[in-house]
Amino acid sequence: MSFHDLPIELCTKIMRDLASQGNLKSLSSLSETCWSLYHAGNPILYEWNIEHQECSGFKWAVSNDQVNTLKKFLQYGVPVTYLLRYRESQRDELVAPLWLAARHGSIEVVRHFFTLPDVDWNWASEDFHDTPLHVAIESGHTELALLLLSHQEVLINAEDGAGWTPFIYAVSEGDEALVKHLLSINSVDPDHRTRTGKSALFIAADWGRSTDIVKLLLDTGRVDVNFVSLETLDTPLAAAKRPDVVKLLIEHPDIDVNFTPAGSAAPITIAAEEGRLEIVKILLTHPDIDPDGSEYPPEAPILRAAEEGHEEVVSVLLADDRVGQESRRLLAKKYPRFL
16 A cells, blocks of 8 residues: 555645654655645645745745746745845845845846735835845846836835935946936936935945946036035045046036045045055146145145155155145155155
8 A cells, every 4th residue: 555545634644744843855755656645745845845934945946036936835825025034244134035036136036026916115124224126236136126126116216224225326336227227217316315424426436436437427417526425524536546537526617626624634635645646646637726735734745645655646746836835845854755
């Protein structure tokens, strides 16, 4: 007598007992012995699996873009709102399936979610308050992010816990295509400020993003080029790490190349102190630049550069006739080796 000769009710009870003992391997083998047992055992396998977040097939399907497996879980009653355990560096939290799919770039899974009711398109994580759109952009999944943006319920300007919108994420990730797409949407603010007081232009300059992205921001005519970060007290020009971005910024008609926020230093002073030779050279091409960078001579760029041992920067500044006599005198007194 074989298992398939037993009443299906008895087989189902045996299968449930195996599942309750965690003996999924035996349950799976039993299900494969005949068609009737497969139909009885398969739902039990899926049901057990969903209750174990760390190793569930549902989580695997969502994370690995396995739509057919996902459909089976949904068929056996798993709600699309079921939360799954997600662990990553400092994160350890329960997240929505859509959020997890966005994190892993499971675009076909997300396409299937378009066909389902009850999907929370703006579900935000408890710890960081980031939505599926946020994490899709942060994870570099541009196509998936564009797909999410096509859904009418997705909040395009949703803010995470730090006040970062999807647009800020796109700028910070250097995703030119996504930045361009978002700027085509009227409701997107290109000069949005995060909760720590940073603008998109400041982040693009500070994080070394391409001139193409900086140009897209400047061409909107809606960003403050002399914006001061509340966190660092720097302007985008002072924060810029790339010479080509500095060149683009100083060509803007509204730029104040000498603007020095209280508690900070002029852009040329910061560049000189950090030994950014090419940036110092570019700043010196601006007709309004003050190469002394400060009304207080001991804080002059040439002295900051000398203090840090940036010989080439000192030489470039010495060759500029606009560097004041007091700065030169102090250089000769404190750092005569540079003369």
